[in-house]
Amino acid sequence: MPIRNVQVKDKFAVTKVAENCAPLLRASVNGTYEFLARCFQRTFFVYLDNSEIIGYIVGFPNTSVKGEFWLYQVAINEKYRGRHIGSQLMEKFVNQVKADGYKRIRSHFQFVNEHSKNLHEKFGFKICGQDDRGWFAEVIF
Numbered sequence: 001m002p003i004r005n006v007q008v009k010d011k012f013a014v015t016k017v018a019e020n021c022a023p024l025l026r027a028s029v030n031g032t033y034e035f036l037a038r039c040f041q042r043t044f045f046v047y048l049d050n051s052e053i054i055g056y057i058v059g060f061p062n063t064s065v066k067g068e069f070w071l072y073q074v075a076i077n078e079k080y081r082g083r084h085i086g087s088q089l090m091e092k093f094v095n096q097v098k099a100d101g102y103k104r105i106r107s108h109f110q111f112v113n114e115h116s117k118n119l120h121e122k123f124g125f126k127i128c129g130q131d132d133r134g135w136f137a138e139v140i141f
C-alpha cells in the first residue's frame with residue numbers, strides 16, 4: 001500500500017503538498033509538521049506515488065475533551081485529486097483513531113470547499129457548527 005506513517009524527514013515534502021493546497025488549506029511551516037511528526041506519528045500518514053509524497057492526513061487528540069480526536073489537515077496535490085487518495089487516507093486515519101479507542105472525530109473546512117465536505121460526508125461526518133471561515137463537522141462512533 002502506498003500509505004505509511006510519516007517520518008520527521010518528510011516535513012519538507014509535506015509542506016510542499018500543503019502549499020499546493022492553498023487557499024483551501026492554511027499551510028503550516030516545516031517546524032509545525034516536524035512537531036506533528038514527532039508527537040503524533042501514529043495518526044499522521046503520507047501517500048506516496050513513485051516515492052514522492054503527494055498527499056497526507058494528520059490529526060491529534062483533544063486533551064480537553066475525553067475521547068475526542070481532531071482531524072487537523074488532509075491534503076492531496078491538485079493533479080492527484082478525485083482519484084480516491086483522500087478517501088484512502090481518511091479510511092486509514094479513521095481506523096487508527098477508532099482502534100485507539102476514541103469516540104469522536106471533529107474537523108473544520110471552508111464553506112466553499114465542497115470537495116472536502118463530500119469527503120467528510122462519505123465517512124459519516126455531520127455538520128455541527130460554524131465559524132467565520134467554515135463548517136465544523138463531527139463523526140461519532
Ligand SMILES: CC(C)(COP(=O)(O)OP(=O)(O)OC[C@H]1O[C@@H](n2cnc3c(N)ncnc32)[C@H](O)[C@@H]1OP(=O)(O)O)[C@@H](O)C(=O)NCCC(=O)NCCS
Nearest residue numbers: 021024074075076081082083084085086087115116118119
Ligand atoms: C479534499 C481532498 C483532500 C479530497 O481528496 P481526494 O483524493 O481528491 O478525494 P476523493 O477522490 O477521495 O473524493 C472523495 C469524495 O469527494 C467527492 N468528489 C470527488 N471529486 C470531486 C470534485 N472534483 N469536486 C467535489 N467533490 C468531489 C466524491 O463524493 C468523492 O467520493 P466518491 O469516491 O464516493 O466518489 C482534496 O481535494 C484536497 O486536497 N483539497 C485541497 C485541500 C483541502 O481542501 N483539504 C481539506 C481541508 S483541511
